[in-house]
Amino acid sequence: MTLLQSIKNYVRSKSIHVSYVDVGSCNGCDIEVLACLAPRYDIEQYGIYVHNNPREADILLVIGAYTPGWEEKLEMVWNKIPEPKVAIAIGNCPISGCLFNRPHTYIDPPVSKHIPIAASVPGCPPRPTEILNAVLSLAPVVFKDYEVKKR
Amino acid sequence: MSAVIYEKDLTAMKYAILVSGRHDRVVREIAADLQVGVQQLRRYIIRHFDMMLMENIPARYEAGKKDDSLMEPVARELGMELYTRYIPLFGKKQIEPVIDEVEMLVAEGKPEEEAIRIGKAMLGEVLSR
Amino acid sequence: MKKTVDVSIPLGPIHPCFKEPARVKCETKGEFVTGAEVELGYMKKGIERIMKGRPWQEVMFLAERVCGICSVIHNMVFIEALEKMSGIEVPERAALLRVVVNELDRMQSHTLANFSYCYTIEHETLGMYLLDMREKVMDLLELITGARVTCAYIVPGGVRFDLREEDRESLLASLDAIETDVRRYMGMFEGGSLIGLRSRDIGILSKEAALEAHAVGPTARASGMPEIDRRLQHPTYQKLQFTPVSRDGCDNFSRIMIRFDELLQSIELIRRCSALLPEGPVRGGGIPGAGEIVYCGEAPRGELTYFIKTDDAGRILDISIQTPSIMNIEACCHYMLKDAASIADVPSTFVSADPCIACTER
Numbered sequence A: 001m002t003l004l005q006s007i008k009n010y011v012r013s014k015s016i017h018v019s020y021v022d023v024g025s026c027n028g029c030d031i032e033v034l035a036c037l038a039p040r041y042d043i044e045q046y047g048i049y050v051h052n053n054p055r056e057a058d059i060l061l062v063i064g065a066y067t068p069g070w071e072e073k074l075e076m077v078w079n080k081i082p083e084p085k086v087a088i089a090i091g092n093c094p095i096s097g098c099l100f101n102r103p104h105t106y107i108d109p110p111v112s113k114h115i116p117i118a119a120s121v122p123g124c125p126p127r128p129t130e131i132l133n134a135v136l137s138l139a140p141v142v143f144k145d146y147e148v149k150k151r
Numbered sequence B: 001m002s003a004v005i006y007e008k009d010l011t012a013m014k015y016a017i018l019v020s021g022r023h024d025r026v027v028r029e030i031a032a033d034l035q036v037g038v039q040q041l042r043r044y045i046i047r048h049f050d051m052m053l054m055e056n057i058p059a060r061y062e063a064g065k066k067d068d069s070l071m072e073p074v075a076r077e078l079g080m081e082l083y084t085r086y087i088p089l090f091g092k093k094q095i096e097p098v099i100d101e102v103e104m105l106v107a108e109g110k111p112e113e114e115a116i117r118i119g120k121a122m123l124g125e126v127l128s129r
Numbered sequence C: 001m002k003k004t005v006d007v008s009i010p011l012g013p014i015h016p017c018f019k020e021p022a023r024v025k026c027e028t029k030g031e032f033v034t035g036a037e038v039e040l041g042y043m044k045k046g047i048e049r050i051m052k053g054r055p056w057q058e059v060m061f062l063a064e065r066v067c068g069i070c071s072v073i074h075n076m077v078f079i080e081a082l083e084k085m086s087g088i089e090v091p092e093r094a095a096l097l098r099v100v101v102n103e104l105d106r107m108q109s110h111t112l113a114n115f116s117y118c119y120t121i122e123h124e125t126l127g128m129y130l131l132d133m134r135e136k137v138m139d140l141l142e143l144i145t146g147a148r149v150t151c152a153y154i155v156p157g158g159v160r161f162d163l164r165e166e167d168r169e170s171l172l173a174s175l176d177a178i179e180t181d182v183r184r185y186m187g188m189f190e191g192g193s194l195i196g197l198r199s200r201d202i203g204i205l206s207k208e209a210a211l212e213a214h215a216v217g218p219t220a221r222a223s224g225m226p227e228i229d230r231r232l233q234h235p236t237y238q239k240l241q242f243t244p245v246s247r248d249g250c251d252n253f254s255r256i257m258i259r260f261d262e263l264l265q266s267i268e269l270i271r272r273c274s275a276l277l278p279e280g281p282v283r284g285g286g287i288p289g290a291g292e293i294v295y296c297g298e299a300p301r302g303e304l305t306y307f308i309k310t311d312d313a314g315r316i317l318d319i320s321i322q323t324p325s326i327m328n329i330e331a332c333c334h335y336m337l338k339d340a341a342s343i344a345d346v347p348s349t350f351v352s353a354d355p356c357i358a359c360t361e362r
């Protein structure tokens, strides 16, 4: 590993930009992601910055069960995120459709059919600490030696 | 690519709103009131209303039914307030000639109920145009 | 409606200020906003369609997931509708505990709404304070019900768990701390001159417009309509001598302040409940049967109505839900946003009505 690469690894593990997209949830997971911002969990002390701009994001949190309104749009959002990138599914909804996945529904889960999902945090809704834990443990693994892996 | 993001065809989504329980009932009620086909009214609403207004149709319809501030009997029976302010199906310009016509019919000695029915049918005409 | 305008500026579906996907299309003349349209369809799950033909035991949990922010009230209204329909009695203690949980839920929802507003007008400090306070309320909710969100605490004929004596004491102690916080943040919001510049006389919703769009909840109460509060019709609240608050500023500022007012009011209500709390069972039991009912309750955002029809086995034959956000967002985008002086005011005005897209579309 070159020196440059190790510097890159270090920097990437300390500055993670997170964006979230709600593709048809009940809002329960939404507010749990928001609760991560609270001073009690203080997501920014780990160098994670939550905002809602896919163009600057490293990690995309996907919440919800993929409603027809997001057809093509979710892929578009995913394509706009610069490499290296990774998507995490938050809650039961993107994994299985939770309890909305019944006859006559409009939704079309799982989300992994539409964009690649690297990890999922089950729960209805998961606790903020679990979300935080998932982001923190996934980021260094995925972003490590990105340039080497690409070659 | 941006073409898709910015102008997506919303007809299917709008239709999904209109056929859900309460909305369907209200739309059928209005259609029966104005003597137009349900599908015709749906098409008109889909073309002219935005999605938020469509979601709010039942609540607005109820609020409009309760409102009795308008005193003129003919205009009230025709739903002047209801169909222009609460559920903006028509503009003021479209409904005023109809009111005049109905008032004229009543003055000519037609029974009020029948005159109003004719008036409603005329309003229905406007929708199907 | 199809119109030709100068420039149509779309905000969303992904926007740094909106927590949920919705598209607000603003028609502008220069900076001046002449009107707005909202485009939905990003959250349509078809819950009402799923609910049809299912037993109430299942629909209970679906009802809770209509909206994750105010899940307790959905639970409460659905269960109370079933109870009223089939004549199930609720023990006194359980009825009061329901009010306690409901008011806690209202508190966390109002704090979240005020946080979003502060965040949108870029007053991040106050926003973070509020979010921290919300965590304290969530702790209390977890203490009583066992879960933070979607707790399914209310069941036909009572509630799931009793409130232990030591928990009641810690509840009251935390409420004291929260009340001090609320008063402090209220003073900060009221006195902040920059906050005043961003919120006073912006996003006016006159009383006539509120009546026309059938606005409900804090949005309507900030336009001087206290009688809109459905808690006045609820028997337990009547016993607690509940009186609604209202303000008549009609602008963003009043809408936020009225939520602060209601926070204090909720704290007071919980205290009264806990003083009245009698000994006794919390679960009476009872099985919902056939019937048809229209039942209203006051959600944090306003009047929530369930239209339910069931058969003998308690299966839901027909259901429709009218959530408060439908009326409030409509009032917001067709009356408040009209004549906004600049595009920068659009997100904050939109957020001040406390929009919840998930329950708007269901």
Ligand code: SF4
Binding pocket: A025, A026, A027, A028, A029, A030, A063, A064, A090, A091, A092, A093, A098, A099, A123, A124, A125, A126, C065, C068, C150
């Ligand atoms: S997983 Fe549960 S809490 Fe999260 S969005 Fe889905 S239904 Fe709501």
